[in-house]
Amino acid sequence: MHCCKKVSLFFAFMMTCLLASASDHHVIIKSADLKSSGEAYILNADLEISLGEKVEEAINKGVPVEFVYEFKLVSPRAFWFDKVVVKTRTRITVSYHALSRQYLVKQSERQTSHEILREAMIELVQLYDWDVFERALIEKGRGYQAILSMHLDDSRLPKAIQVEAIRSEDWHLASEDFVWKPKVKWLPEILNQ
Amino acid sequence: MKYIVFFSAALGLVLLYLLSLASANTAVVGDYYKILLYLNIALASLLVVLITFQIKSLYKSIKNQVVGSRLNLRMVSAFAMMAIIPGLIVYLVSVNFLSRSIESWFNVKVEAALDGGLSLGQRALDTLLDDMENQAESMATTLALQPGLLQYRVLHDLRERSGIQDATLLSPSGRIMAVSSAEASSFLPELPSVTQLRQAQYRLVGKVEPIPDKGLYLRVLVPVNSQELTGETLILQLLQPVPKSLSNTAEAVQDVYRDYQELSYSRNSIKDVFKLTLTLVLMLAMLSALAIAFVLSRRLSRPLTVLAEGTRTIADGNYSKMLPEHGNDELGVLVKSFNSMMRQLGDANKANEQNHQRLEAARGYLETTLAHLSSGVLAINRKGELRTFNLAAKDILGFNLAQYENQNLSKIAVENSFLAEFIKVIQTHFELTVDEGQVSAEMNRQLEVLGPSGKQLLSVRATRMPANANSGFVVVFDDITTMAQAQRDAAWGEVARRLAHEIKNPLTPIQLSAERMQHKLSDKLSVEDARMLARATSTIVSQVDALKSMVNKFSEYARAPSVSMKNIDLNQLIRDVSGLYEHSHADITYDLAKVMPDLLGDSTMLRQVLHNLMQNAQDALEGQVEPKITVKTSLDNNATVLMVSDNGQGFPEQILAHPYEPYVTTKAKGTGLGLAIVKKMVEEHLGQIFITNNATGGACISIKLPLKEALVELGAQKIDSKNKS
Secondary structure: OHHHHHHHHHHHHHHHHHHHHHHHOEEEEEEEEEEEEOOEEEEEEEEEEEOOHHHHHHHHOOOOEEEEEEEEEEEOOOOOOOEEEEEEEEEEEEEEEOOOOEEEEEEOOEEEEEOOHHHHHHHHHEEEEEEEEEHHHOOOOOOOEEEEEEEEOHHHOOHHHHHHHHHOHHHOOEOOOEEEOOOOOOHHHHHHO | OHHHHHHHHHHHHHHHHHHHHHHOOOHHHHOOHHHHHHHHHHHHHHHHHHHHHHHHHHHHHHHOOOOOHHHHHHHHHHHHHHHHHHHHHHHHHHHHHHHHHHHHHOOHHHHHHHHHHHHHHHHHHHHHHHHHHHHHHHHHHHHHHOOHHHHHHHHHHHHHHHOOOEEEEEOOOOOEEEEEEOOOOOOOOOOOOHHHHHHHOOOOEEEEEEEOOOEEEEEEEEEEOOOOOOOOOEEEEEEEEOOHHHHHHHHHHHHHHHHHHHHHHOHHHHHHHHHHHHHHHHHHHHHHHHHHHHHHHHHHHHHHHHHHHHHHHHHOOOOOOOOOOOOOOHHHHHHHHHHHHHHHHHHHHHHHHHHHHHHHHHHHHHHHHHHOOOOEEEEEOOOOEEEEEOHHHHHHHOOOOHHHOOOEHHHHHHHOHHHHHHHHHHHHHHHHHHHHOOOOOEEEEEEEEEEOOEEEEEEEEEEEOOOOOOOOEEEEEEEOHHHHHHHHHHHHHHHHHHHHHHHHHHHHHHHHHHHHHHHHHOOOOOHHHHHHHHHHHHHHHHHHHHHHHHHHHHHHHHOOOOOOOEEEOHHHHHHHHHHHHOOOOOEEEEEOOOOOOOEEEOHHHHHHHHHHHHHHHHHHOOOOOOOEEEEEEEEEOOEEEEEEEEOOOOOOHHHHHOOOOOOOOOOOOOOOOHHHHHHHHHHHOOOEEEEEEOOOOOEEEEEEEEOHHHHHHHHHHHHHHHHHO
């Protein structure tokens, strides 16, 4: 009995460790939605990101960390691979500017600065008005599937850290595919409304 | 295989070069660091597979005892040692050196200096910002006192006066109310973020901000509380670039600081990168060296392998296989000399073989000649031992000589006593010539030998062989029994024929004269005289008749009878003849074999033989108390045996010695030709006749006649021997 207790304790400890390590860093896409805006569809999404100790430490030491958001619109086909209608990416880089003691978040041309990292992270977890595709791409009578995913791009990291990223789980920060059926409509249908 | 190895090695070199470049932080290849790493690892695995394959094939060839494989192994081991040991030493030293030197990059002083530099920059920027904040506050106070419409002009003046680049008045929602800029080119000022705007409604917000493409800026937001009652709170934003000299220096310090921090953060990783690169370098180098060692050692050991193979073929007796030419180096020369040696050996061997064949042919010729010689030949060596003999020797002597091969002649004499004299004669001559060294001495003797098949007359010649031919002896001997017999028979025949001729001629006139004398004188003589005359003439006539019959017998003996061979049932023949002896005074018993195959013979002759034998027996039993004759037939191997025996006196000793000589008789009236004729006739049938005395008394004559099948074989031999004689 005593032995059993020990074993169960050990397992409980292991599980806790696992959970701890799992919850230490993670990316979850909580929601995502496509909206029509003018001639295009735009994407809004809500994520939950926990960078983990290692990545945060690296950012604080000045390592720029880049996140890639990938959006895919696919049209399922009966006896073949799904047709990829749209595949687009956007990159958001987080870095620490030691001179101004600010965290800079840069998405293409746009750059914002934040006093604290948590504030900067808000830029990462909330995607607003990402222009993903033209409305004209939607065809009549087809079903569509939208897929959103996000990951830390370790190929843009400094080489030394790349090597560490290969062997360390801490740098493996990626969401699972968030798949949903968007309410997209053929252009004339919208015009008719 | 060779090309694969060299290709892999070359690929490895290229990859290693790229990897080392990547490790050294070169921007171009740096991005592909991971790919290069994987490629290198893949190549290393490929090499491992390659080497495993090579080791396996080497192991297999060693197991199969392929020539040169062990040498190959030894060379591979030597090469591998030569590559691996220095490689390992260099590797260990460099890894140690690297990790130590990397550690030395990071020290407290550098870090403190960098920290100081950075905080100096920050302090400078803070001072600038403080100044700007003060200016902003006084500007805000000034602006607050101005009515709304004048604000732009005042703003412009204030900005000009303070020397600030951009001044903007914003509504709390971020709408631009008024802008004044020293830069004519900029239409829109850099707007603050929503958060900043919100904060700025209540208090002053000052920040150093890097603006993309523009550099480092100082941004101050300050609320302008309008004195007007309806007036809402506006926000004044001042934007001033940090002086280039300062910002550049500060940015440079920051960059270095960041790089340092980055390096310090990943120092273990850097060490790992270098170690990994070094390890890969070592592995690839080692593995390539090993793979190349295999190829090289095979290349080096190939001529030796070829030589060993050549030696083996020579050992197997194959001289025809030439080794392939191999370059101009020492090994090539070796191969060439080996080839010429092989050619010479081959030629020598061929000549040897030809000689051997010639010798064999000569031997075969000699053997065939010896085997088909009718004379018996015995070869005797220097020690008096039997060396060889031919088939005829075996046939003449009547026993197998093979068992006496390489044994002394005396042994033959001991075990076959009838040859004692024959051997003695040979040995005597042998000893004589050995002692005196008379090489040319030749012995020629005739010997009578009583062999198992009867009396044999042998003509023996013995000659010493020349000294160089093992200086032995050759004994050549012929069985001249038949020849001697034939000569004797012929002589007797001639005598008989002449005698018959000479005697027969006067007989008829004697008889006729006697008869005539009686016819003429019987009437003229007195009764007494006439009776005497009659008695005398009848005596003359009867004696002449007897003489005539004797002469006829002589001529019969002398005449060469023409034999007409037919199938004969011997038993039937005996039964036919027995009729004539029904009234004989002797008691005749017939004991005939139940099964008697036909034999090939002349019925008249055989009938004559039977008559003669029966007559002889009857004559021998004259005056015997209980005369008895037994006629018996039986089968003995391939021959029929006819035996006629009686219970008379038997043959006297002197007759037994020469029973078949003509004119040898025991009878008062006999001519002595009976048995001679019988023997002649039996010989015509290729048969044998044996004369013995019974143990219980009486004589026994047996005749052995070959059966039809055996006759064919025997006939051929006899005809041969006859022709020779």
